[in-house]
Amino acid sequence: MNILKLPSLLEDQIAKRANLMQSIFLLAFRLYWGWQFFVTGKGKLINHVDATGFFASLHIPAPALNAWLVGGAECFGGLLLMAGLLSRSTGLVLSVVMITAYLAVSNDRVKLLNLFSDPTPFLNADPFFFLLTAALVFVFGSGAISIDRVLSGFLEQLSQRHLPVKESADSSKVVMSM
Template identity: 50%
Template sequence: MKPWTLANTLLDRIASYLPDPFLLGIRLYWGWQFFQTGKGKLSDISAPTAFFTELGIPFPQLNAWLAGCTECFGGLLLLSGLFSRSICVPLIFTMLVAYGTAHLDVIKTIWSDADSFVTAPPFLFLLASVIVFIFGPGKFSVDELLRRRKKA
């Protein structure tokens, strides 16, 4: 066997063990970040309500509660890996709304100034949610435990 083929085979075998720890890391870190952000909104609902009012978001207090609850409780679900794909849908929507309201300027310049888009606060929250939505929560999750239990 040629050395480069052996190296590629070895790298493929090593890489095949990485998706589940990677997804666990994303869920743990970003689930905690969502939880903290949401908890912050819920602990002083007047601050996000005032901010949403300033942005012209309709029903600012209701939407502040919705965003805070989605982030706080969605973060906990993401952290545990329970209903992972389902909770990613409202988390993704919340981050898209954040982009479309608080960070509309970076949306308008996404092609001319991509750096401002990827450095905006919602970007990594959105990216983590999209990754878990697409690939699932991985083997180290409550969802996987329930799936295995259902099969047995």
């Protein structure tokens, strides 16, 4: 064994084990924070009058409509996150909702705008872990433990089974076309 290859071999072994944990890590975030999104959104939908009043106090335009939209995005987005279904789209929508939450509340807006000069208040703000989870799922996808992955595998097998086959000029060769 070449001693110079040892760091590379070690790094490869660590990467293999870390890759196995990646889906578990994403699943844990999706389940916990997906549930939190669901509960928060459900609260806005059930207590629509209160949510509308809160949105109006923040001077959000069309507060009643936005309370329905945000509540629905959080409630159903949370369910989709937990299931790992339409994950990247859901992550994008929820990221936009959470960035808007930071911008809508003046104290949180200051925290967002001062992120690089003083990150601690931003990291301690209520929307932070919601935003982090939504961004993680948007950027990395839902991981191997998800309905997205099952559907992806199923659709791939289905498309492989139904690829049209053309004969080439040389009849001994078969070419698959898409």
